[in-house]
Structures are given as structure tokens and as C-alpha cells.
Amino acid sequence: MSANKIRLPTFDTVLNTFAMWFLAFMWALPLLYAIWTAFHPAAYETNFVWNAPLTLDNFKSAWAAAPFARYFFNTVLLVTMILVCQFVLCTLAAFAFARFEFPGRGILFTLVLLQLLVMPDILIVENYKTIRALDLVDTIVAIGLPYIASGFGIFLLRQTFMSVPKELDEAARVEGTSFLGILWKVYIPLAKPTYLAYGLVSVSHHWNNFLWPLIITNSVETRPVTVGLSVFSAIDAGLEWSVINAATLMTSGPLLIAFLLFQRQFVQSFMRAGIR
Amino acid sequence: MKPLGTLRTGIASMALMMGMASTAFAVDLEFYFPVAVGGKAADTIQALTDEYVAANSGVNIDAVYAGSYGDTVTKALTASRGGKPPQLSVILSVDMFTLIDEEVIMPFDELIETDDDKAWLESFYPAFMENSQTGGKTYGIPFQRSTPVLYWNKEAFAEAGLDPDTPPATWEETIEMGKKLVKKDSDGNVTRWGVRIPSSGFPYWLFQGLTTQNDVILANSDGNETYFDDPKVAEALQYLVDLSTKHEVMAPGIIEWGATPKAFFEGQTAMMWTSTGNLTNVRENAPFDFGVGLLPGNKRRGAPTGGGNFYIFAESSDEQKKAAFDFVKWITQPAQAAKWTIATGYVAPGPATWETEEMKAYTADFAPALVARDQLEFAVAELSTYENQRVTAVFNDALAAAITGAKSVEEALAEAQEKADAILKDYR
Amino acid sequence: MMHKREWIYGWLFLSPALVFLFTFTHYPAVTTVISSFFSTPKGRRPAKFIGLENYQALIQDDVFWKVLLNNFWFALGTIPISIGLALLMALWVNSHLKGKTLSRVAFFAPTVLPLIAVANIWLFFYTPGFGLIDQFRSGLFGLPAINLLGNPDTVLAAMIVVAIWKEAGFFMIFYLAALQSVPPVLKEAADVEGASSFYYLRKVLLPLLMPTTLFVSINAVINSFRLVDHIFVMTEGGPDNASSLLLYYIYETAFKYWQSGYAATLTVVLLILLSILAIGQFFLFDRKIHYK
Numbered sequence: 001m002s003a004n005k006i007r008l009p010t011f012d013t014v015l016n017t018f019a020m021w022f023l024a025f026m027w028a029l030p031l032l033y034a035i036w037t038a039f040h041p042a043a044y045e046t047n048f049v050w051n052a053p054l055t056l057d058n059f060k061s062a063w064a065a066a067p068f069a070r071y072f073f074n075t076v077l078l079v080t081m082i083l084v085c086q087f088v089l090c091t092l093a094a095f096a097f098a099r100f101e102f103p104g105r106g107i108l109f110t111l112v113l114l115q116l117l118v119m120p121d122i123l124i125v126e127n128y129k130t131i132r133a134l135d136l137v138d139t140i141v142a143i144g145l146p147y148i149a150s151g152f153g154i155f156l157l158r159q160t161f162m163s164v165p166k167e168l169d170e171a172a173r174v175e176g177t178s179f180l181g182i183l184w185k186v187y188i189p190l191a192k193p194t195y196l197a198y199g200l201v202s203v204s205h206h207w208n209n210f211l212w213p214l215i216i217t218n219s220v221e222t223r224p225v226t227v228g229l230s231v232f233s234a235i236d237a238g239l240e241w242s243v244i245n246a247a248t249l250m251t252s253g254p255l256l257i258a259f260l261l262f263q264r265q266f267v268q269s270f271m272r273a274g275i276r
Numbered sequence: 277m278k279p280l281g282t283l284r285t286g287i288a289s290m291a292l293m294m295g296m297a298s299t300a301f302a303v304d305l306e307f308y309f310p311v312a313v314g315g316k317a318a319d320t321i322q323a324l325t326d327e328y329v330a331a332n333s334g335v336n337i338d339a340v341y342a343g344s345y346g347d348t349v350t351k352a353l354t355a356s357r358g359g360k361p362p363q364l365s366v367i368l369s370v371d372m373f374t375l376i377d378e379e380v381i382m383p384f385d386e387l388i389e390t391d392d393d394k395a396w397l398e399s400f401y402p403a404f405m406e407n408s409q410t411g412g413k414t415y416g417i418p419f420q421r422s423t424p425v426l427y428w429n430k431e432a433f434a435e436a437g438l439d440p441d442t443p444p445a446t447w448e449e450t451i452e453m454g455k456k457l458v459k460k461d462s463d464g465n466v467t468r469w470g471v472r473i474p475s476s477g478f479p480y481w482l483f484q485g486l487t488t489q490n491d492v493i494l495a496n497s498d499g500n501e502t503y504f505d506d507p508k509v510a511e512a513l514q515y516l517v518d519l520s521t522k523h524e525v526m527a528p529g530i531i532e533w534g535a536t537p538k539a540f541f542e543g544q545t546a547m548m549w550t551s552t553g554n555l556t557n558v559r560e561n562a563p564f565d566f567g568v569g570l571l572p573g574n575k576r577r578g579a580p581t582g583g584g585n586f587y588i589f590a591e592s593s594d595e596q597k598k599a600a601f602d603f604v605k606w607i608t609q610p611a612q613a614a615k616w617t618i619a620t621g622y623v624a625p626g627p628a629t630w631e632t633e634e635m636k637a638y639t640a641d642f643a644p645a646l647v648a649r650d651q652l653e654f655a656v657a658e659l660s661t662y663e664n665q666r667v668t669a670v671f672n673d674a675l676a677a678a679i680t681g682a683k684s685v686e687e688a689l690a691e692a693q694e695k696a697d698a699i700l701k702d703y704r
Numbered sequence: 705m706m707h708k709r710e711w712i713y714g715w716l717f718l719s720p721a722l723v724f725l726f727t728f729t730h731y732p733a734v735t736t737v738i739s740s741f742f743s744t745p746k747g748r749r750p751a752k753f754i755g756l757e758n759y760q761a762l763i764q765d766d767v768f769w770k771v772l773l774n775n776f777w778f779a780l781g782t783i784p785i786s787i788g789l790a791l792l793m794a795l796w797v798n799s800h801l802k803g804k805t806l807s808r809v810a811f812f813a814p815t816v817l818p819l820i821a822v823a824n825i826w827l828f829f830y831t832p833g834f835g836l837i838d839q840f841r842s843g844l845f846g847l848p849a850i851n852l853l854g855n856p857d858t859v860l861a862a863m864i865v866v867a868i869w870k871e872a873g874f875f876m877i878f879y880l881a882a883l884q885s886v887p888p889v890l891k892e893a894a895d896v897e898g899a900s901s902f903y904y905l906r907k908v909l910l911p912l913l914m915p916t917t918l919f920v921s922i923n924a925v926i927n928s929f930r931l932v933d934h935i936f937v938m939t940e941g942g943p944d945n946a947s948s949l950l951l952y953y954i955y956e957t958a959f960k961y962w963q964s965g966y967a968a969t970l971t972v973v974l975l976i977l978l979s980i981l982a983i984g985q986f987f988l989f990d991r992k993i994h995y996k
Contacts, residue, residue, distance in 0.1 A: 012901070013801065020796040023789075024807035027869065030825040031813050033836070042561060046542060046834040093721035102711030108718065115729045116922070117982040121930050122951060122974050125958045125967045126732030126739065137354055149724035179713055208818040210933040211951070215959055218342055218351035226818045230936060231343045233824055239534035241828055248821040259816045260809050270881035350959065374962070379747035463846035476854070477940050527832060530854030530943040535831045544833045666961040673767070676943035680856050 038246040045241045058246035062232075065243070067220050071228035072251055078140050078213075078224055079206050083199055085148035090198075093149070094157030095183050099169070109158075115151030124215055131216060140222050143213045147206065156198055160191040160273065193272035200259075200266055207255055225251040302334045303599040308365040309341060310348035310420075310584060317420075320619040328606055335599045345584065349374070356380040356589065363592040364600040366584045369407035370660035370668075372415050373499040375587060377662055377703075382590040383413035387601040396605055399626040403581050406657035410497055416585030417604050418625040419616075422552045423581050423655055424482055425647050426572065430565040432457055432468065432546035443547070443569040447489070447515060450547075450572050454525030457546040470525035472545035473516065474533040479675040480659055480668050481580060482549050485571045486512040488578025488656050494671075499661040500703040504671060505686075505693040513678055513685045515574075521681070529680060537561070551582065552648040555621045559642070568644035570651050577654040583622065614638075623648045661696075662703040670695045733975060739968035751965065758969040768970065770945050771953045774860055778949055779928035781864035782871065787920055789868065790875030791913070795905075797876070798883045808880075811873040819870055823937035826866050827853070830938075853939055856946035863947050866934050871927060875920045882916040883909075922985055929974065950974050 009017075037045050038059065044052040062068065096102075097109055120127060127146050128137075136142040164187055172182045188195075210226040217223045223231070229251065233244045259266070307325065311317045318341050325339040342348040345368045352365045353375075361380060375381040388394055397414060404418035430440035436456040444450040454470025461467050473482050480494075487494055492508035495501060503509065519526040533550075540548045541561050549571060558566060571579050586604045588597060606612065613629040616622065618638050624630055630639070630649060639646050661667045674692035677683040683691075740758050742751040762768055797808045814822070829836040832849040841847040852862040886909065894904040910917075932952040935941055941948030941956070948956075950970065958967035 016796065016799070017801045017803070020793075020801055020807050021803060023793070024803070024810035027873065028810035028813065029836075030822050030829070030869070031810075031817065033825055033828070034822075043563070045538070045828075046839070089721040089724065092717040096714045096717035100710050100714030100717070102714035105714070108722070111730065112721075112725065114982065115725060117926060117978045117985075118729060118733055118975060119926065119930070120728050120732075122954070122971065122978070123729065123732040123736065124955065125964055125971055126735045127728055128958075129735075129964075130727065130732065132354065132358060135358065137358065138351070145724070146728035149721040149728070151725070151729075154721060179717075204816055208816075208820075210818065210820045210936075211955065214936075215955075218347045218354075220341060223343070226820045226933075229818065229821050231347065233937070239538065239824065239827070241538075241824065244821075244824050248817070248824075252817050252821065256813065256816045259812070263808060263812060267877060267880050267884065270877060271885050346960070353962075377746055461842075461846075463842075463848075465842060465846065465848040476942060527849065527851065528854075529832075529851035531851075532827070532831065532853065535827070539831075539833060542834045663961070666963070669956070669961070672942070673944045676856075680854070680943050682856055682944060 034245040034248055037242045038249050042240060042242045058242045059250060062243045062247040062250060066228060066232045068228065068247060068251060070220055071223055071225045074140060074222060075207060075224040078143055079203050082144045082147055082206050083202055086150050086153050086202055087195065089149050090153035090157050093154045094161050095187060097158045098161035112151045112154050120146035121212060124212060128215055137216060138218050138222050142216045153198055156194055157191060160194040161187050164190050193269040196269040197273040302336055303595045305335065305337045305364055305596060305600055306362040307337050307339045308348050308352055308362045309339060310343060310345045310366060311341060317620045320616055324607055324612055328603055337603065353378060361589045361591050363589055363596045365587055366420055367587055369416055369583065369585045370658050370664050373660060373662040374664050376415065380589055381415055381587045383415050384417065385413050387597060399628060401626060401652045403652045403655035404625055407581060407660055408585055410499060416587055417608060419586050419608060420584035421581055421623050421625060422583045423579050423623060423648050423651055424485055424549050424551055424571060425651060426547060426549055426569045427540060427558055428547045428567045430567055443567060444572045446572050447574045451523045451525060458525055468543055469527050469545045471547040472526060472531060472536055472539060473549045474531045474536045475675065475679055476530050476532045478672060480671050481582060483516060483675055484580040484659055485578060486516055488580065489574040489576060491575040493656060494659045495661050500700050502661060502667065502693060502696040504696060505689050510685050510689055513689065517678055517685060530676060552623060553621055555644060568647045570647060579651050579655050580658045581655050582658050661700060663699050666699050667696050736968045736971045736975065739965060740972050742965050744963050744965040758966050761966060762969050767945050771948045771950055774948060775950045777860055778864060782867045782928050783921065783924040786868045786871040786924055787875060789872040790920065791879050793872060793876040794879030794883055798880060811876050814870050815874040819933040820937060823934040827938050830862055854943060856943050859939060859947040863934060867931050878916050878920050879913065882913050886912055925981055
């Protein structure tokens with residue numbers, strides 16, 4: 001491969017490099033703009049000069065203007081709750097589909113797959129009625145309930161579980177391990193990349209979900225970050241981009257940094273999980 | 277479906293048990309309030325509520341910040357349908373018919389006992405009461421109210437050779453001055469427009485300024501009839517369209533509400549129409565000398581009112597109703613209303629409030645706050661009907677279609693009237 | 705071989721997930737259809753059976769037809785471009801180009817940012833006069849201000865750009881994972897044969913990536929019906945419903961106009977659309993990826 005190093009870049013490579021840089025710059029622009037406005041006074045929202053004074057006031061006023069700490073806490077609680085429930089429910093269901101034969105399996109699996117397209121996001125009207133009947137309107141649990149049995153999760157885990165060698169399963173059975181024991185000791189360890197990949201998709205989706213939480217919550221104690229941000233920016237007075245963007249960075253910052261740091265691992269877990 | 281049924285009873289009984297934990301000593305009130313102008317308003321409401329509770333030992337008020345106006349009405353309606361309504365809430369004045377239609381609120385008249393009560397009910401600006409009364413009864417008490425006003429850039433006026441202290445008083449003057457205020461760069465592109473009347477989201481509100489000035493109302497006080505196809509409405513809409521297409525003093529297309537103050541600060545427009553709710557924002561951020569004035573008139577001066585009213589919910593005990601009534605009466609007294617107005621920029625609901633020492637000191641320091649009061653003399657009810665959101669949406673669509681040139685003014689308005697008639701026919 | 709004990713276990717493990725799946729997907733899908741034949745309850749007046757009245761209203765509702773057409777253009781605009789860009793991004797990031805790590809970060813960032821928040825930033829980009837696009841246009845080319853969101857002819861395209869920006873980086877991850885598992889031998893063999901990069905891409909890579917493309921396209925189709933957050937901030941569906949999509953219209957009907965009966969009717973249309981797509985795609989899925 002040493003020959004590659006001394007080879008001059010071809011025209012093709014140069015073109016591709018510049019095209020990539022251009023697109024990357026376009027893609028980064030909104031984030032760059034958010035960072036710019038958040039750290040400069042409002043007068044520089046539309047005025048990009050290199051010597052604009054830096055400030056942290058926007059973060060201070062965003063922090064003072066809305067209970068972002070609470071919104072952030074609600075979101076973390078929500079995302080964790082959904083993730084844990086999804087892991088438990090989807091694991092059990094996927095295990096049932098992959099390991100057992102029972103009447104109605106084919107039909108039930110089709111019904112599970114149906115949720116890949118008919119997702120709860122579009123059934124807001126009827127789900128709202130159900131949540132009201134359960135007397136759970138305006139609770140964090142209500143935001144998560146429609147999502148905790150995920151067709152996508154069951155499908156993915158079933159795929160992974162089906163690739164577990166039968167011999168491992170049988171060996172454990174011979175030793176007298178219970179079904180739950182086999183699931184715990186044989187299947188789940190082998191499916192780690194799938195859990196990671198699925199977890200990432202789930203966390204980023206529910207962290208950013210807006211429509212259903214908007215409908216089902218209406219108080220500070222339950223609102224996730226997304227709804228909090230929309231309430232915060234939808235005021236009678238004009239838009240203050242500097243403060244809104246400071247709030248955005250504050251609330252998405254941790255997730256953003258985590259994802260950017262571990263990107264390579266994500267791609268690998270996607271690869272190993274067979275999501276490709 | 278057995279599993280669902282079991283789950284439902286299980287979770288419901290759990291919720292029931294948790295609900296019973298709170299026990300009542302005195303009169304307990306739940307009070308929902310929205311905030312549409314940033315953080316200060318919530319703190320002020322909380323402080324006023326605490327002050328009242330401290331002075332009235334027999335009453336306990338749980339003030340709940342319910343989010344935007346939309347959130348608050350949703351929350352109140354949902355809670356009512358679930359059998360646990362608040363006793364008191366601040367909700368948009370235009371939602372009155374919806375709340376009546378849903379049978380959740382009660383008229384204040386039933387709670388009026390003394391002459392003092394009667395005098396109190398008479399103490400508000402008539403313009404605010406138009407949106408609070410129907411069928412001879414009072415359902416709302418004005419509190420969180422606003423009105424649109426004209427802001428102008430004095431420096432731009434001086435630069436264009438106009439008197440910086442005299443804003444346009446008529447439609448004609450708006451065009452004349454606007455033409456002088458429009459500034460173009462060497463490429464012939466406009467860098468400063470004469471006037472900016474935002475038309476995104478809820479264009480009907482500012483447009484109602486124009487219709488009122490043209491001496492026409494958009495809906496009757498029973499909330500079941502609209503007059504969208506009135507020739508005077510068409511005339512007003514044609515004027516709005518002409519501002520950008522014919523006279524070229526306003527930017528073409530739909531103009532974003534949220535970006536309007538920023539456009540004003542950036543010198544992109546010399547005048548803007550927007551809510552009094554922006555007074556504090558403009559005062560803090562405008563990098564030039566600015567003026568605040570009444571909206572210009574045509575056949576007459578005019579503007580709509582906006583914002584929220586207090587409502588008392590029907591499904592409360594007699595003690596709760598009485599306590600809620602007493603609280604509303606207290607918080608709208610001049611001393612409290614003055615604190616509220618100064619903290620938030622909302623228009624004080626009655627003339628007496630402006631006579632308090634605090635308000636006098638405030639307006640002496642910041643005279644533009646008086647403009648809103650002076651305009652109330654000419655103000656009318658904000659467009660409000662049964663099925664309010666649907667009817668205003670139909671009207672907003674028509675305005676957008678005319679402004680963007682997709683439909684002619686007459687065609688758009690005739691269609692809107694037809695749709696509104698179809699929606700409202702059940703309420704006649 | 706089907707032991708009795710086996711299927712009791714099967715059912716046991718399956719039931720918790722099924723309870724929730726049925727409660728929040730299948731049960732509401734069925735009641736949506738039922739609700740569409742009823743009027744909306746108001747105050748103490750309960751919902752009453754009105755037959756096909758809601759469907760008649762639907763056919764006469766020009767807003768519905770407009771929104772449906774918008775959604776069609778939105779899907780047509782977002783799906784192919786976001787998939788194409790995702791593939792291009794993945795190829796770049798997977799190559800030996802300079803700055804690919806930083807580029808990958810840039811491509812991926814939109815996935816993590818909430819659309820509801822970045823919509824405010826896009827609103828600024830599109831603002832006529834002092835917005836970023838206009839500063840660029842007038843600063844470099846002396847062009848007049850352009851009101852992209854305030855014009856019914858351009859607003860939907862402007863929204864499509866936002867959706868593509870949001871989605872492409874997410875899809876890139878799937879392509880990247882697939883590309884990294886392509887054996888390097890294939891590329892070497894192609895090089896030895898003297899095949900051009902383009903030939904290699906078309907004849908070797910694309911067929912290998914077919915399952916990924918299918919998976920990603922299903923996601924893209926779903927998103928074209930689900931992605932409405934930006935509408936709340938940027939246009940509220942305006943001007944005159946030119947940027948409204950089906951799900952946003954359902955939201956407005958149900959939670960702003962309080963017409964739950966009619967909202968159910970609109971949801972039925974969405975369900976039918978998705979079922980048609982489901983049938984079509986599961987057939988494709990079935991042939992390409994066997995899940996036995």
C-alpha cells in the first residue's frame with residue numbers, strides 16, 4: 001500500500017474531496033449558526049463579523065426563562081423508561097417468535113410487522129382517547145406507552161435470535177436451564193450489537209419526538225425538551241434566535257456530543273447487528 | 277378485548293388512589309394560566325396568587341402554568357371531559373364560544389350579589405367586554421389583554437425627510453410616507469420597506485385592524501354569523517394586497533410574524549404593526565429612536581383586541597365558585613392590575629388602574645405604554661365565533677390566498693364566507 | 705413438532721408485547737375506522753352515527769385534496785434525493801478522502817438535533833431580507849430578496865430541503881454499515897480487471913447494497929408521512945395550506961378544531977395509503993430478505 005501514499009491525487013479525487021467538503025459544510029451550517037448565535041449578543045444574529053463579542057448571557061436568559069432543567073430531566077426519564085420497556089418486551093416477544101412453535105405464530109408476526117408502517121405516530125386521535133380513558137393524560141408514562149412494544153425492535157431481535165446456533169441452545173437445555181435462563185445466558189449476550197444499534201435508534205427517535213408529546217402533555221412536570229422548546233419559542237413577542245439557539249444547544253448538547261464521540265462504534269454495531 | 281380491559285382498570289385504580297392523597301381543609305381552587313410573553317408573567321401570577329392566599333386563610337389556590345394559550349384550553353377541556361376541571365382559568369377571549377359550546381364555563385352574572393360587584397363588572401373597558409359577553413351575559417373577565425399598535429423608526433423618518441414625530445394617520449398617508457421611506461440599493465433591490473404588516477400564522481388579527489378602520493365588523497356578537505364577503509372587507513383586503521403589489525411599500529408574499537421585530541431592528545422596514553406585547557422587546561433591542569402610535573385610520577380609527585380572559589368553570593361547588601369569583605375580583609383591582617401591567621406589558625383592563633400611582637410613574641417613564649390605552653377607545657372585539665379555530669382558519673386561508681395572489685380578493689372572501697356559513701349553520 | 709408446553713411458553717413470552725401492541729396500534733386502527741362513521745361529541749351531546757357523512761365531507765374538502773397532493777410531492781421530493789445523498793455520503797466517508805471524519809460528523813449531526821428546534825434556524829435561513837440565503841444572494845450576486853416560505857410556489861420545496869437535510873445523515877449510517885462489510889477483495893478484483901470506479905459502483909456495489917436500499921426506502925416512505933414537526937415552527941401549514949401535510953392536517957382537525965370524527969376519517973385515508981405501501985413493500989422485502 002506504500003505505492004498509494006506517493007501517488008498524486010487524481011482529478012477525480014480532488015473533485016470528490018471538494019464536493020464532500022461542500023456538502024459537509026452545508027450540512028453543518030445550521031449547527032454552526034446555532035453555535036454562533038448562542039455565544040454572541042442578539043445584535044449579531046444576522047451580522048457575521050469575526051470580532052463580534054462573545055457572551056454567555058443567552059444561556060443565562062434561556063435558563064432563567066423556562067424550566068429547562070426539568071424538561072431535560074423529563075426527557076431523560078422518558079427515554080430511559082421507553083428503552084428499558086422496549087428491551088424487555090421486545091426481547092421476550094422476539095424469543096417467542098424465534099424459539100417456540102405455537103398456533104397463530106405466522107399471523108401474529110405479520111401483525112407485529114404491520115406496526116413498522118402503521119406506527120403509533122399517526123394514530124394520535126384514537127390513542128389520545130385511550131390514554132384519556134386510562135386517566136393518564138399529562139403523564140410521562142403516557143408519552144411512552146404507545147411506543148414500548150416496538151415492531152421494529154421485535155423484528156430486529158428475532159432476526160438476531162434466529163442466527164443463534166441451535167447447539168448452544170440444546171446444550172443449555174440438556175443442563176436443565178430454564179427458558180428464561182437460556183434467553184439470559186445464550187441469546188442476549190450474542191445479541192449485544194443489536195441492542196446497541198436498536199438502542200441508539202430508539203434514544204435518538206424519542207429524544208427528538210414532538211407530535212405525540214405535544215398532544216398528551218400540558219404541564220412543566222411532564223413536558224419533554226422538544227415540547228418545552230416549542231412552548232418557549234412560540235411567544236407573542238418576536239423570535240429571539242440567540243436565546244432559542246442557546247436553549248437548543250443546552251438541551252441537545254449532551255446527546256449530540258455522545259453521538260459524535262461514539263459514531264464509529266455505532267456504525268460497527270449497526271454492521272454487526274445486520275441492519276444494513 | 278380482555279387484556280386491555282384489565283390493564284385499564286389496573287392503571288385507573290392506581291391513579292385513583294394517588295388522587296385521593298390530597299385532602300381538603302378549606303376551599304381548594306385549581307387555577308390554570310398560560311404565558312405568551314416569556315418568564316416574567318408566570319412569576320407575577322404566582323406572586324399575586326401567593327399574596328391573595330396569604331391574606332385569605334380559608335382559600336387555597338394551586339396556580340398551574342399550563343403553557344401556551346393552546347395548551348391551556350386543551351388542558352382545561354380535557355380535564356373537564358375527564359370530570360376534573362379546574363375552577364378557574366385564563367384562556368383566550370376568542371375561545372368563549374367554544375367553552376360555552378362544550379358547556380364547561382358559567383356566566384359571572386350568577387355570582388354577582390352586591391352593588392360593589394355590579395360596579396366592578398362595569399369597571400372594564402367596553403372594548404374588552406365585547407369579547408367577554410354574549411346573549412346578555414358575562415362569561416369572561418379581561419386580564420391578559422393586548423392590542424396591535426404601530427411602531428415606527430424615527431431615524432428612518434428623518435432620513436426620508438419626514439417629521440420623525442408624526443406617524444401616518446390614514447391609509448393614504450401610509451402609502452405616501454411609505455413610498456418616501458422605501459430605500460433601494462445600487463442594484464435596484466429594496467433594502468428598506470415602508471411598512472410591515474405580518475401575515476403568517478394568524479393574519480386575521482392584524483387584518484382586523486384594517487376592517488375596523490374601514491368600519492365593518494367580521495362577526496356578530498352571537499358568534500354564529502360572519503361577514504367575510506362584505507364589500508368593505510374586500511376593500512380592506514384589496515388595500516392590504518395593494519400595499520405590496522400596487523404601491524410597493526411592503527414586501528410581497530406572506531410576512532412572518534416572528535421575524536417582524538427583528539426586521540424592524542435591522543432597518544428592513546421603517547414601520548411595523550405588531551402587538552403591544554412587543555413593547556418591552558422593542559424598548560430593549562431597537563438600536564434607534566422609535567415611536568409607538570395608534571394604527572392609522574380610514575373611515576375611522578380602529579383595532580382589534582386580543583389576549584386572555586378569566587373564566588369560572590361550571591362544575592365547581594358553590595364555595596369554590598364564590599372563592600374563584602372573589603379571587604378574580606381581587607386580582608383585577610387597580611393595585612394588582614397595575615403590578616401585572618408593569619411586569620408584563622399587557623394592557624390594564626380598566627381605566628381606574630391607569631390612575632394608580634404606580635401606573636402614573638410607569639407611564640411617565642415610558643409614554644408609549646399609554647398608546648394602547650388610547651387606542652381602546654376605537655377597539656373592537658377580536659374575531660370570535662362558535663367553532664372559532666375552524667372559522668378563523670378558513671378566513672386565514674382566504675387572506676393568504678389573496679396576499680399571495682393565488683386568488684382574487686373577492687373570490688377568496690366569497691369562498692371563506694361560504695365555508696364559514698357551512699360550519700356555523702348548526703348554531704343559528 | 706409442537707409440544708403443548710412449548711406453545712404455552714411462546715404465548716407467555718409474547719403476551720406482554722402483544723398487549724401493548726394491540727392497545728396502541730391494532731385497537732386504535734380499528735376504532736379509527738369506527739369513529740369515522742360517527743359525529744364529534746360536544747359538551748353533553750354524545751357522538752352519533754352519521755354513516756358516510758364524514759366521507760362526503762372529505763370528498764368536498766378542497767383542503768384535504770390539497771394536503772394529499774402536497775404529501776405526494778413531499779414524498780416524491782424527499783425519498784429519492786435523501787437516499788441518493790445518503791449513499792453518496794457513505795461512499796465518500798468510506799473512502800480515503802481527506803477530511804472524511806469531520807464530514808461524517810457534519811452529515812450525522814442533524815439526526816441528533818430535534819427538528820422542532822432546528823426549524824427555527826431554517827426559518828432564519830429562509831427569512832427574506834436579512835436571512836442567510838438572502839444575505840448570500842444580495843452580497844454575492846446583487847439579487848433581490850426572495851420570500852421562499854411566504855410564496856405558495858416555493859414553500860413546499862423549501863420544506864423538502866429541510867426534511868432531506870434531517871434524514872440523509874441517518875440513512876448514511878445504514879449504508880456505511882453495509883459498505884464496511886463488503887469484502888475488500890471485490891474492489892481489488894475490479895481494479896485488477898481495470899474496471900472503472902463507476903462500473904464497480906453500478907455492477908458490484910449497488911446490487912450488494914440492495915437490501916439496505918430497501919430498508920432505507922421503507923424508512924423514507926414512513927418519514928414522508930410522519931415528518932411534520934418543522935411545519936409547526938416554520939409555516940403552520942401556510943400560506944393557504946401550501947405546505948401542510950396529511951398528518952399535520954389530522955393534528956389540526958383533531959386538536960385545534962376539535963373535530964375528532966372528521967380527524968378519524970382523515971386517518972383512515974392515511975391508513976389506507978400506508979396499507980397499500982405495506983403490501984407493496986412487504987412483497988419486495990419478502991423476495992430480497994428472507995426472514996423465514
